[in-house]
Amino acid sequence: MVAGKYISTLLIVISLAVVVLSFNIEEQDVFDPSSPSFFPALVGVVMLISALMIARRGIQSPSSAQEETKQHVAVEGNDEEEPEKEMYEKENITQKGINIRLILFTALVVLFAILMNYINFMVLSFLFLFGSMLLLSREKMLRSFIVSLIVSVAFYYTFVHVFHIVFP
Amino acid sequence: MLDQILVPFMDIQLLILIALGTLFGVVKGLLPGLSVTMAVTLLVSLTYTWETIPAIVTMIAVFYGGVYGGARSSILINVPGSASSLAHTFDGYPLTKRGEAGVAIGITTIYAVIGGAIGLLCLGVAAPFLGELALGFAARDYFLIMFLGLLLVGGLSEGSMAKAIFVAGVGVTLGMVGMDSLTGVERFTFGNLELKSGINYIACMLGLFGLSEVLIQLHNLGKTKADVIIGKVLPPLIYLIKFLPLTIRTAIIGVVVGILPGAGGEISSLLAYDHAKKTVKNPTRPFGKGAYEGLVAPEVAVMSTNGGAMIPMLTLGIPGDAVTAVLIGAMTIHGLKPGPMLMVETPELFWIILGAALVSLIFIVIWGLSAISFFARVILIPKYVLMPIIVFFTVIGSYGINNSVADVYWMIVFGVIGYLLRLYKFPTGPMVLGIILGPQMDVYLRRAIITEEGSIWGFVSSLFIHPISLILTLFVLFTLFSQTALYKKVKGQLLQKFSKKSADV
Structure with missing residues (x-):
């Protein structure tokens, strides 16, 4: 409150x-x-x-608001049906861990924007994607590397040649 | 007219764009949490350099594909792909648990096309009439319709109306940043040169709908626990006839909700589901346990809402929902002026848009009924891969509109604001409508007051003298009254009396 x-x-x-x-x-x-x-x-x-x-x-705290929504959804769906099981595995992380992740991820996005004027866009987008995937997964380095590489190269050429975007 | 409707069918370039646009929409729609609004906004930015018709047609295809695709994740993993597909989880997911995911997808695909076609039929019939009628609208009428839109989006969106009105007010204020279009006076610019031309609303929307959603998703990066058996895809043909009355009724719900400014598929789908629950006496199974009717109703309503929402968009220049708000912005960027004059000056564009939506429905059948297992796997892309890619798109989208990094900063700022709004259960939709409608409302209000020689009382009395204005004013007053405690009390008492009487009978 x-x-x-x-x-x-x-x-x-x-x-x-x-x-x-x-x-x-x-x-x-x-x-x-x-x-x-x-x-x-x-x-x-x-x-x-x-x-x-x-x-x-009064403003609801985020947690109570989320709980209320879940209840609301269950009621809308069916009164007799037992609540559906959660379809996303519950991640083992504390609120502090979530906050740190949010701040670091937002910082990476800000850094991406700042460096756009200074670093080649394709290289920068690869670094952003690879960095943020590592931040979020903390493992699976090879998969993150390959996906980042493919996405940054493929979309760079798509944006330049199909959408005619002029990168800094 | 028919020639123009057939343009998207005949032109190979447009056909390819619609096919790809629909596919992009379907894929995006089935990724939970990514709104259709964000996808269309992204395209507004990326297709900025394109010619008008290919750009608008692609956006329409993404719009239709995205709205349809949202149901897929509701059915397969019980997580709505978009706000408008919440109702699909009620009976869609129980069908998946029974091993009938294929039938559920088949039903949504077939009824998406039927609902979409009914919506377009209504658009084709109603828009020319409304367009002619709208030529007689005065400035005060436009003001009233826009005001009604903001009130409706407030009253119908989740959370309290006060929160929605506050957020809409912020949007209206942001929309007024820059030079006033009537007098050239600077407002809320603090002497800053960049703010003189206003805040780029595309960047703002990409932040509100893209980055903020990603930040919310970062709360839990757990994997999806889906183990889906697709089974057969097409339902028995007899159901087409059996569900016909329900289809027509829910399509009407969808179109009417779509026409209401500010109300979209998220409302029509829930209303249609509720309607089906109350009116279908012998469903295929009990509602909530895999009734086919529980999928038919929201799907028809959602897809027919698209056509309904385009009626005020194309005839009055007023968005029916958040996506059409973005489409209005896109048309303006391409030098068009959505509103009554659009039908007079460029009627061909109206029919081409309608034709493009029809072609998109055909591609919904093609994409929807093929490669179902592939689409099921797309949903399982881990969040740690997906979220950075989405942010990458929002950065490019916000940069691409003006080739300006400053717009990327705006996107980030609005992303964080949107995240906080969502965290505290404030709706973000009213802000978008506010940004787009705000400056227009301001201009129409002042024009209406100037017509009354600057008298506010003259303006107020004109609202009750002219028939169209009177009807709109009564709607506005009723919407405001419906939020009061007195109305809720009276309504509750009437409902109690009614249920007692029916119990006695």
């Missing part, structure tokens, strides 16, 4: 920011309905009302 409070506050701040920024649009009267600042301010107010309603009800 603590996370919920932070998020509710954030939503209210965002809404207020939209309202304030609408008032600051240059040389425009926000109360003139035909001015370019009228509609943004109106949207900001609607967002603020929604944010207050969300704050009143």
Whole structure:
């Protein structure tokens, strides 16, 4: 619920920011309905009302929200049927492990974007694919290497010759 | 008209593009978690340099193939390939457990084509009439339809309406970043030159639908536990006749939901499933235990929704769902203006789109009923291989539209935002509609107010004077009222009374 409070506050701040920024649009009267600042301010107010309603009800924590969805799906499917078994094997990983994986993976994507201007695109895409596959699998190095190589080479030529993309 | 419908059938280049587009859609659709919206958005970017007709036709093929393909993973591994194929898990997966995966796939393929064809028939009949009617729409009517669309997507999407409206508001605000098209005034640019031309919504969508989904999938990289027996593929022919009334009823549900701005296949499929459960007295098996009717209803509804969603898209320029929102963007990029004038200025394009969708349905049969075992194996591609490849595509897609790395950064930012939204159960669809509809709503509202000589009261009273505006205003008011506690209380009481009476009888 603590996370919920932070998020509710954030939503209210965002809404207020939209309202304030609408008032600051240059040389425009926000109360003139035909001015370019009228509609943004109106949207900001609607967002603020929604944010207050969300704050009143409280934000679900991610875990409870996921559980609720599972229950909902089971009810929609069939009331008498026992819940279906999970079709994905449950991975043995802690929440901390998931967070580290998410941060590292996002960092790899950011790095990919930053280096696009400096490294040959085909080489860079191979390095990104191989690196991220290794990060996610931690083994199966040969398979990751082969798949990354094929995908980066094949799609490079497809993008250049079929879709006419000019890489940096 | 017929000549133009036949263009995609006769032109070998278009045929190949539709065949490949449908295949790409089917493969993408059966990979859980990857939305059709993302696939079409990716194509908008990649086909930017193509001529208009091949580009639009390919996107239509991916749209149809993707919506159809979503059912495959629902049936085989009990994981919906897209939001619109959740209802397929209810009876599709029990069929797989019985060793009848082939029949389940056969049924979805046949009824996908029937549903899709009914949707296109409705599109072909209704769109020209609506297009003519739309020529008489005033600016306030367009504003009302768009507003209604945002409200509907809020009311019908998962989670609370307040969350959906907030997210839509963020989308509308983002859509207004840049120069105002009426006055040239800069809004929310903070003096930044790059923001002057607005935020690239393709990059934004690739982040919201592509990267964010990958980040969610990274929570669990466990392998798929599928051990599928395909069995025979085609169901007995007698079922075609037996399911005909249900097919027609659910197709109507699909088309109507599709026409409603903002509501798409995820809603029509659940409504159709619920309808089948309530109306089919003697299903082939109990619902939830492998009833064929439980597959027919959502599949027909989902595919007919496509045709329905294209009606407001092509006649009013208003998206029926998230995918059609992207298609509107694609048409705009190619210099077209979806709306009433599209039917007047380039009627041939309308019929070519319809023809392309028909050809795509033919390829759905070809791809759908062949290589079933191969497709079953595609689902089993491990996530550690698939996720980096998807991100690779989103990076290229966001870069390709302007050959700009800045757009890749936007994609990453929106990917993270989308991830947080999903984590806290905020719907992402309203944001997309907001980004696309926001600037148009702003322009139509101000035009309507200017028509009333700048008077807000004049604008409000005009909503109740003109017949079309009055009908739309009543719809808007009812949608708002339907979210109040009073409405829910009254509805609950009425339902109780009704069920008591029927029990007495």
